[in-house]
Structure formats: C-alpha cells, structure tokens
Amino acid sequence: MSTIKGCIFDLDGVIVNTARYHYLAWKKLANELDFDFSEKDNESLKGVSRMESLEILLKVGGLSFDDETKLALAARKNQWYVDYINSMEEDEVLPGAKKFIERARAAGLKIALGSASKNALTILNRLKLADYFDVVIDGTKVSRAKPDPEIFLLAAHELGLPPSDCVVFEDAKAGVEAAKKAGMKCIGVGIRSELADADAVIPGFENIDLCIL
Ligand code: BG6
Numbered sequence: 576m577s578t579i580k581g582c583i584f585d586l587d588g589v590i591v592n593t594a595r596y597h598y599l600a601w602k603k604l605a606n607e608l609d610f611d612f613s614e615k616d617n618e619s620l621k622g623v624s625r626m627e628s629l630e631i632l633l634k635v636g637g638l639s640f641d642d643e644t645k646l647a648l649a650a651r652k653n654q655w656y657v658d659y660i661n662s663m664e665e666d667e668v669l670p671g672a673k674k675f676i677e678r679a680r681a682a683g684l685k686i687a688l689g690s691a692s693k694n695a696l697t698i699l700n701r702l703k704l705a706d707y708f709d710v711v712i713d714g715t716k717v718s719r720a721k722p723d724p725e726i727f728l729l730a731a732h733e734l735g736l737p738p739s740d741c742v743v744f745e746d747a748k749a750g751v752e753a754a755k756k757a758g759m760k761c762i763g764v765g766i767r768s769e770l771a772d773a774d775a776v777i778p779g780f781e782n783i784d785l786c787i788l
C-alpha cells in the first residue's frame with residue numbers, strides 16, 4: 576500500500592500551460608536582441624529560475640551584459656509574461672488537473688505547490704486555484720532554484736510530512752532532479768524520454784486515477 580500522504584505540484588507546465596507564455600516572452604526578448612530562440616532551446620529553461628533562464632538565453636545568442644542590464648532585461652521579459660498571465664482564462668488549467676487535486680484532497684492527502692515562479696500567486700488567484708493548496712512555496716520563498724531540493728523540502732516541512740511521504744509532480748528535468756534529491760517519489764508530467772529519472776511518467780492528468788500514487 577502507498578505511504579504517500581502529501582502531493583507537491585509544480586505549477587508551470589503541470590497545472591497550467593504557462594510554459595508557452597514563458598517561451599513567447601523569452602523569444603520576444605531574444606528577437607529584440609537580434610537572435611532567434613527555438614522551442615528546442617526553450618526546453619532547458621523549464622523549471623529554471625528567471626535569472627538562470629536569462630543566462631541560458633544569452634548564451635544561445637552569444638551575448639554578455641553587466642548585472643544591471645541583465646536585471647533590466649529580465650524585468651522586461653517578466654512584464655511581457657505578466658501581460659500574458661493577466662489575460663489567462665480559467666479554462667487554461669490543464670485538463671484533469673483540478674479534478675485530480677480534488678480527488679487527492681477528498682482522500683485526505685495534503686496538497687502543496689512547489690514552483691520556482693515569483694508569479695505563482697498571481698496565477699493561482701487569476702485561475703481561482705489558491706484554495707486547492709494547503710501550502711504554497713514559490714520563488715519568493717526560497718533562495719536556491721531547482722535542481723536544488725530546497726523548494727520541495729520546504730513544502731514537505733510546511734505540510735508537516737517527512738519527504739518520503741511526499742510525491743512530486745513535475746514537467747521539467749531540473750524539477751525531477753530536485754524531487755529525487757529531496758528523497759521524494761516523482762511523477763513526471765510529459766514525455767518519458769525527457770523525464771527519464773522520474774519514477775513514473777504521465778502525459779497529463781486526464782483519466783489519471785489516485786492509484787498512480
Ligand atoms: C518555473 C518555470 O516554474 O518558474 C520557468 O518553469 C521560470 O520557466 C521560473 O523561469 C521562474 O518564473 P518567474 O515567473 O518567477 O519568472
């Protein structure tokens with residue numbers, strides 16, 4: 576029998592398709608700086624913090640800037656991203672995600688968010704999802720980004736559970752690595768070839784039963 580007592584969900588790409596908006600905003604920045612940024616390049620940004628994402632993007636463009644300019648570039652990208660998320664609709668929650676969380680709650684499991692994003696609360700509020708979570712750990716609460724396990728360890732701590740009682744749902748390689756380093760079971764959301772270290776991989780939450788835990 577499963578000993579899982581808590582579920583920790585990543586946000587971008589797991590509960591909501593904001594990965595698309597991150598990509599469009601980074602691509603816009605790259606184009607302004609006069610280089611192209613492909614969806615393939617974007618894969619390595621998933622789950623990675625804003626400033627680290629900028630570093631990866633600038634490497635693709637072969638550019639380097641001082642810290643002040645980098646902060647301004649990241650703020651510029653974030654403004655475009657915030658414009659996108661401020662016009663999101665409730666139906667942009669990924670299929671089956673709400674229902675899965677509702678079933679987990681009904682079964683007595685504790686629910687946490689473990690996202691690197693500093694915009695997580697804006698998204699949860701916009702999509703009326705805030706009440707689904709007992710604990711929200713986002714990019715404003717941690718100092719070390721995934722693949723460091725800090726986000727997930729803090730989420731488990733605030734849920735009052737040992738890491739071994741928690742399962743993490745992640746769409747990013749860096750997130751799967753963070754979950755495994757935290758000593759947690761990890762279910763990848765996406766394609767197995769990209770999430771090889773996850774304990775199991777699901778394409779999304781549609782038709783997924785709690786017995787996956
Ligand atoms: C993660 C995303 O959830 O949050 C990354 O997968 C993003 O792509 C990171 O860079 C930080 O997000 P934000 O909203 O703080 O820029």
Ligand code: MG
Nearest residue numbers: 585587588746
């Ligand atoms: Mg993600």
